[in-house]
Amino acid sequence: MAEKVIFHIDVNSAYLSWEAVYALQQGASVDLRDIPAVIGGNEKKRNGIVLAKSIPAKKYNIKTGETLFSARLKCPQLVVAPPRYNLYMQCSEAMGNLLSKYSPLIQFFSIDELFLDYTNMDKHFGTPLQAAEKIREEIKNTLGFTVNIGIGSNKLLAKMASEFEKPDKVHTLFPEEIPKKMWPLAVGELFMVGSKTAEKLQSKNIHSIGELAQTDPQFLYGFLKSHGLLVWNYANGKEDSPVRNEGVLMKGLGNSTTISFDLLDLEDSFKVLLALTETVCTRLRRSELHATVISVSLKNSSFVSYSHQGTLPHATNCTKIVFEKAKELFVKAWKGEPIRHMGIHLTKLIESDFHQLSLFEPDPFPYKTLDKAVDDIRLRYGNTSIVRSSFLHSGFSPQQGGVIREDDYPMMSSIL
DNA sequence: TCTGGGGTCCTAGGACCC
DNA sequence: TCTGGGGTCCTAGGACCC
Missing domain, CATH: 1.10.150.20 (5' to 3' exonuclease, C-terminal subdomain)
Incomplete structure (x- = not known):
């Protein structure tokens, strides 16, 4: 069997590059990539961290994951832009569309990384090196951002190769190059x-x-x-998993949040728990899945984490049923101490089609109708259009965790 | 470093069964 | 009641990735 040729394509400083490209298209006069700049959360809140940085920001020793406060100390003139995930998803999709003409086998590894199987494609686009250079140029010229491309005989070597010198570079890492590179x-x-x-x-x-x-x-x-x-x-460069373009079945999903002040009592904790439950159950229903195992995780003000999980008698995607179980788990887990961070995770997922109604369980139908109505209203009129009354004047957001629905970003119209 | 949020997989220990 | 061993499932926690 002929040796495989795998590309790993990695967007350089993805969030920051995409933000920079969008800003330029909107008429901005400076390119965020040319100045000390980062993408990060809310600088005023205690949990703001650096998600992506420009190369000039890197020169100030600013690291991904550090707090914005600390980054600001290193570079007082630092420009901080908030993340816009919808924009990034559009950019990622545009890149996937562009690459799909180079190979039918593409696998996204994250929003800004993907594998492409170039095996036996030489007659169409030249040698692997020629094809990779062509892809690198085409992405830069039509989408406006740069990528690193690693070429190897498997996904591991391709991924390691793309980490070599950055940005805007193509590298190879074939088995015979392992000892040297x-x-x-x-x-x-x-x-x-x-x-x-x-x-x-x-x-x-x-x-x-x-x-x-x-x-x-x-x-x-x-x-x-x-x-x-x-x-x-x-x-030793040994790895042989295939590039799969079919999505693998989701194993679990969850949402979590760091609260801007420590939670001290059950009442406030339940509000945050409900908000997280709303978010995660909406996602579960959108994926047409049901969950069997619910897990509630907590982090105290000393950053110690612990969790409790429990199994439901029947898989569900109903907000009310999940919330009742989540409350029970919270009470079991909580040690009565101030809570900084809370999360809810759903696992043991089954497809909705396989869901069977039990004759002996309470009929979930009324809740199902309610959940669906709420989902539809929020989809059409926005997340805040319908809110549980317990959140009114409570100071808590009715939904927590996850990516907030945003407007579409008109950009790169020829591609999108 | 006063430390996010989304995932996946693995392991140890206990319960429970044969 | 004590002894043994294998298998599976559940739970809590930890490691890794982006």
Whole structure:
């Protein structure tokens, strides 16, 4: 069997680039990519963090994930723009559309990253390197943002290659190039080696990806279990999952939020819990799924997290049923201490078609009709058009977590 | 570093069954 | 009541990714 050729395409500073392109199209005079700028949450709120940064911002040692407060200390003239997820989804989709003519096999890995299978496509667009250069240029010229493209014989090598020098670059990482291009890198640079694993490896005197590759996998298994075998395979460039363009079935979904002040009592906690339940159940219904397991997670003011989960007798997507269970779980989990962060997650999902009504359960039909009516009204008139009365004058948002519905952003009209 | 929000997968321990 | 072993499911927590 011929060797596969996989591309990994990664948008450079995605949110910031997309924001910059949109601003320029709207007549802005400065390009956010040319000045110290970041995309981040609300700077006034305690939970605002840096989601994306420009290269000039990087020169001030500003890091993704740090607080806006701390970023501002490093660079007082920093420009902070709020995120606009709808815009980013449109940009991502435009890129997917452009790429679909290069290969029928495309798999989104996140909003700003995707894999493309270029195996046996040489006769259409040239060698892999030629095709990648062509794609890089076309995205830049028609969509206005730059990408890095990594080329390899599997998804892992392609992904590692796209991380090399940035921005606006094409790199290869074929098996014969591994010792020279990948092995000298610090072990923490390897995909799936995060801070905890890197720390454990370093404590065993394994510092580079090459050293990891040369280590006895059984030794790794001893202290990292199956994850040790995974990263050993990756360090040796071994990975063989296919590029799949069919969406995999969702395993679970959840919403969580950091509250701008600590929750102290049951009444306020239940309001936030209800708001999160509304959001997550709306998403569940939109996906035409039912959930069996509900999990409520809490984080106290010392950043200690804990959770409780429970199983429903029957899968549901009904806000009221989920909320009743969530309240029960919250009461079980809560240690009576101030709460900074709350989340609700739904798992063990089944498709709505398989849902069976039980003769012995309360008829969910009235709730179903109510949920559907509320969904429809909110879809048509906006999220705030219909609100539970307990939220009126409460100081709490009736929906929490998730992406707030926004207007469409008219841009790149020739593509969209 | 006063530390978001969306996911996936794995593991350990306990319950429960044969 | 104590002993054993294997299998599965559930739960809580932790690691990783973007």
